[in-house]
Amino acid sequence: MDQDLALLHEKIDYLTVQLEAQNKRQRNLEELQSDLIPIANHMIKLSIDELAEIGQDFQLEDLFFLVKRLLRNTSGLLELLDRLESVMGLTDDVNRIGQEVFNVTVETLDRFEREGYFTFMQEAWKILERIVAEFNEQDVRALGDNIVTILTTARNMTQPEILSLANNAVEAISAEGPVQDAPSTLKLLREFSDPQVRMGLARMINVVKALADQQMPASMN
Helix, strand or coil, X not given: CHHHHHHHHHHHHHHHHHHHXXXXXXXXXXXXXXXXXXXXXXXXXXHHHHHHHHHHHCCHHHHHHHHHHHHHCHHHHHHHHHHHHHHHHHHHHHHHHHHHHXXXXXXXXXXXXXXXXXXXXXXXXXXXXXXXXXXCHHHHHHHHHCHHHHHHHHHHHCCHHHHHHHHHHHHHHHHHCCCCCCCCHHHHHXXXXXXXXXXXXXXXXXXXXXXXXXXXXXXXX
């Protein structure tokens, strides 16, 4: 009898513990429900308000159609994402290359400034401004009409023999220095016996003949 009573008390205690645990869970559930109901009501109200703004433009069938279309084009979406990732990687490469080009450009401009290129360009621009100020439209047109002749003359003047002749003449004039007394006629006649003097006179005579054969423009006559 004592064992039966002890066993009965043990079962009653167990049932009491289970009942208390069940009551506690029930209270927690009720508290959670009381907390969630206002939040759910607020979310439902917001959803209703948002859907009301959409009005008749939204149909549930359109949503289902959009979902099905996305599911059918999963491979296309994945390919689009792959391309987007590639473009983002390409953008990073372009930014890196652009930074390198910018650095090289800055270094080159700094070197040009240190070597005097910019100063030279400034002075050249001043020369160009003086040319524009000194010459009018007619002068430029005449220059264009005679540019071939000018370039041909410049080419002929830069021939080695012409430059050597001009250099020899300059050296001779510099070496002689200022003439103190006029040479006598007899001394000049003796100079004609020098072959170099005769060759120089022959060249001068050829120049005089060339000048005589050249017809001057009517405006300069």
